[in-house]
Amino acid sequence: MPMFADTSPPGQCIFCRLVAGEIPSARVHEDALTIAFMDLGQVNPGHVLVATKRHAATLLDITAEEAAAVMQTARLVAHAVQAAFHPPGLTLLQANGREGDQTVFHFHLHVVPRHADDGIALSWPRKNPSTEVLLDHAAKLREALAAC
Numbered sequence: 001m002p003m004f005a006d007t008s009p010p011g012q013c014i015f016c017r018l019v020a021g022e023i024p025s026a027r028v029h030e031d032a033l034t035i036a037f038m039d040l041g042q043v044n045p046g047h048v049l050v051a052t053k054r055h056a057a058t059l060l061d062i063t064a065e066e067a068a069a070v071m072q073t074a075r076l077v078a079h080a081v082q083a084a085f086h087p088p089g090l091t092l093l094q095a096n097g098r099e100g101d102q103t104v105f106h107f108h109l110h111v112v113p114r115h116a117d118d119g120i121a122l123s124w125p126r127k128n129p130s131t132e133v134l135l136d137h138a139a140k141l142r143e144a145l146a147a148c
């Protein structure tokens with residue numbers, strides 16, 4: 001993951017400035033709630049970031065309407081990326097918090113065209129918990145969901 005980290009306050013972050021048109025960007029799509037653009041950190045041609053227009057740091061800070069809008073824009077952009085660049089694969093990546101590898105603290109989702117041996121890797125160390133542990137985790141989540 002990139003080492004860049006934007007720690008600007010809300011309203012002054014790099015994506016808020018981009019939404020406001022204060023800094024140039026390679027925009028590919030915009031609607032009432034989202035903006036899609038490319039930045040210099042792209043890892044493959046056609047790598048697009050989809051961000052909420054409103055400043056919200058993480059998935060936990062956006063509204064259900066914004067979440068739906070971001071996914072709809074990501075789907076639209078994925079079709080465009082497929083038509084324009086013909087990648088054999090595509091990955092969506094959305095990071096939250098420093099430990100989640102988020103570097104710009106304004107909600108965004110990456111639409112990443114993928115190719116064989118493109119150097120992108122995500123470590124996935126399986127822990128293989130017991131069924132009892134999984135059932136206990138599921139019960140905790142159902143209880144939490146009931147309170148949402």
Ligand SMILES: [Zn+2]
Nearest residue numbers: 013016055106
């Ligand atoms: Zn922002």
